[in-house]
Amino acid sequence: MRLKEIIRLLDAVIITNSRDYEAEIEWACATDLMSDVLYYSRGNSVLITGLAKQQAIRTSDIADIKVVVFTRGKEPDTHTIELARKKKITLLITPYSMFTACGKLYEKGLRCCPE
């Protein structure tokens, strides 16, 4: 799924972005548990999480995740935004809950990282 479609489907606010809006994102991972991200995710995924903290960005950087979405309109602090910018991670905020956000992306064909 293209990045621009993820942004549109989630009615997302773009906090940081350093990549093409046409970029293809292959998989999705949704969790608040950072070890689950490390255990189950694949590179070139979008992470959907309620953990609007630096840890989500740091973990995504380690796991080669390019796009992070914070759910329920949670706004990160400036350190988190700065880290996302430095690591060239696209950071989005969606007003939707994790359940609804996942549903919207799944409905249009995006799938969970294969285990």
Added chain:
Amino acid sequence: MTDKTYEGSFHIVGGDFSHAGEASTELKTILLNAGVEDEFVRRVAIATFEAEMNIMIYATAGILRYIISPEEIRIIAQDMGPGIEDIELAMQEGYSTAPDWVREMGWGAGMGLPNMKKNADIFRIDSVVGEGTTVEMIIKR
């Protein structure tokens, strides 16, 4: 990667979430700059990050050492922590003794040690209650 073997280390301070993950990020950058395959770098980064987080969460302090050779990387994470009473139990997915403040930061899901084992070709753990824990991982290219 060059033909040489080279090594280095990072000191980790317990309880310091603001710098958590910086050692692993730096090691990842070293490997990427050396031109190593992405998938190998990802495995090393994930295994090291979990080890670094464990030191940060449970121990007073610790040291992460790495030895890179053309064929593999050896990572030794040694901490001055409480030690692990039952290693077999600690290796089970989902088992955790992490306090609530750690869980609020997105950690303590009980996947750290299993995740290190998953990404390493050779995984060894040695622990003495009241003294500390040493994890050794070898990841082959």
